[in-house]
Amino acid sequence: MDSSEVCLVDTAAAAARPTEDAVRGWGSEQRVFVSSVMGGMSAEREAAVRAIKAIGAQPVWFEGFGGRDDDAEIAYLSEVATSTVYLGILGREYGRIQKSTRRSATHDEYREAERLGLRIRAFARADGNLVGDQATFLDEIRQFHVTAGYRDADELEDLIEDALRWIAAEDLAPWCKLADTAFRARRVCDDGKTIVVDAVVHHPAVLAALERLRGGQWGRAESTRVTYRGQSYRVRIREITTTTTASRAHDVSIVLDRDDSLGHSYTRQFSTYNVHGRSYTAQDLTAIALRQALFGTPAPEGLLSLSGGIGDPLSRIPMGLTAETFRAIAELLITETLLETGRASRVDRVLISPRGPDGRRVLVEWAEPLANGNHGATQTIDGYIQG
8 A cells, every 4th residue: 555645535425314323322422512601591502402412412511510609601611621512602792701811701612622623513693783792703713613593592402403413423424444545434343353344435436446455366355454433454355345226325345354464564662762861762752753744843853763754644635625524534544644553552532623723733642552462551642734
């Protein structure tokens, strides 16, 4: 596999409508932060909570904090940090200015959600009758996120539930990468020896690329790599079966045998290096190399050769992807980069924010490899990429 090739992405793939059980299973793992001014917004806030509970998620809102004596108009940044989705509801009023930031609590919460890379959905009064600072705040959100207008609390409830179900559908149709081809999977099953991927492929070029990966008449297929949601394995393709239906989509069943015989190309996981009086572990070097690749952060003097450079995985993303698809493909490529080289035993989180004032925020969290096969300590890098 040529790591310099641009990944071929099934851009026509849309997330399938999930079952109600699947949505509620997804919702049970979500904490949804409700952010708005308090005064005059009780109907909207209660509507948001009903919509959140309707899909089985946990609402995070001031009224549910339970007996706190804190001021209702201060920013709850720690609660934002524990959430997975941010819902901003913008009424007429901007809210009281915080002395420390010179912004309202809602504005501070939004900025924190954006900084942390949460999924963000915002809703504003459809009549456009916003006080000056509130109109400016809405303009800021609209630069980087899709917003929806609402006329009353009932409409807002429907809009929020629809938005959450859309996010669930995106998360429940996981992206999968096989060799240099990325597509949506219905499910991925792994018993430790065999991986079975059931997918629906729309783009003819993607289907053709997958069919070319089948083993030919001369014997077993070449070893390649499959990557999906925090995992990446070297595999050999046993079979790829395609079923054509009356629609444009093709059902694809892929059976892969895991092939761990090749090991990893990164063999220096357990050493410590001393350069200019400072010690660096191999995992320090991994973090340095990944920061170089993603953020352009220069390596400390003397470490250029030791860090074992990582090529920028995001350079393989094709142009013109939607924000959601960009996020999904970036997660696959970063995961593959860390696991393929043995620099990580697993990848726990890859957060990619929408494009903001400083670019896209990228946070990567992974576990170090250990010689006895157990997962090591967690490492994290955080920064901004352009483009």
